[in-house]
Amino acid sequence: MNQALTKIVIPGVPSRSGKVREIFDAGDKLLFVASDRISAFDCVMPNGIPQKGRVLNMISKFWFERTGGIVKNHMITTDVSQFPSPFNQYADQLEGRSMLVKKTTVFPVECIVRGYLIGSGWKEYRRNGTIGGMPLRAGYQMAAKLDEPIFTPSTKAEQGLHDENISFERAREIAGAEKAEKLKAASIALYKQAAEYALTKGIIIADTKFEFGELDGEIILIDEALTPDSSRFWPADTYQVGSSPMSFDKQFVRDYLETLDWDKTPPAPALPEDIVAKSQAKYLEAYEFIFILFRNSDLNCFDRDLFDCGCAAPGVPQAGRISFMYMNPEIDLSALPEEGA
Secondary structure: OOEEEEHHHHOOOOOOEEEOOEEEEEOOEEEEEOOOOEEEOOEOOOOOHHHHHHHHHHHHHHHHHHHOOOEEEEOOOOOOHHHHHHHHOHHHOOOOEEEEEEEEEEEEEEEEEEEEEEHHHHHHHHHHEEEEEEEEOOOOOOOOOOEEEEEEEEEEEOOOOOOOOOOOOOHHHHHHHHHHHHHHHHHHHHHHHHHHHHHHEEEEEEEEEEEEEEEEEEEEEEOOOOOOOOOEEEEHOOOOOOOOOOOOOOOHHHHHHHHHOOOOOOOOOOOHHHHHHHHHHHHHHHHHHHHHHHHHHHHEEEEHHHOOOOOEEEEEEOOOHHHHHOOOOOOOHHHOOOEEE
């Protein structure tokens, strides 16, 4: 299996590390670089998932381009050759996993939108009949679609600390009443468009998390958009109300960690090799869905090198059709059957 890239260094350039990203100062811009680190329960695992950062970066690129008509975003380019010096000299580290973005003043609120009742939302509903403190009607089952998407904000915690679910009233206090209303409206609009579109392609987006910043008095979407790290993706053809659906996100890692005697505080345990391999396959499957099912919208999202991943292992499937195509370069991509054919 290829090695995970968990640390990115550009000599002489100041940077700061998030849970997954390295953020480099580029003057009036920032360079976001998605590493292969993986976090769960707000803790970063000591080992990473090979190629994960490239998956996250290219999926975000797809959604930034697709949703720009709803709310502007911070993306400038993912083309390393267009990066300022010295970043354009480090294509070996940055290709496919980096994005030059606008600098903004970040809102210290994570904007979560839930369209289905699962995870912590399901646990709260079973306990109190609420989600994010808001009463819901009786009768929902696990993984049921909500009557309308719900905005459930949280605080944005520092690394190693846990995000805290907050009421919308508290979000109004943090961001200001008018801006909080705009954050809520933008989040729900983004989720609705993405979820409606994805469903026509056989994917359910159960919930997602957005982050926003302010630039010249305008609210813009920042960080990442609708990736397996920030969202739950379910295949629609196997979805059943009343059970926990199969997913293309890091829920697989969370489920493994739940079996351990670990208190969900640092230091996090290392992931076994088989869990790393299976997690890599999950991320590549998510990328495959974005490319194959959405390919008529954006051929530029496809990164053939991403699937030279060496993720074959006992009990671990290859990522699917794209992996097959990578191993068979003589196949003409344009000759693939059209969707629904």
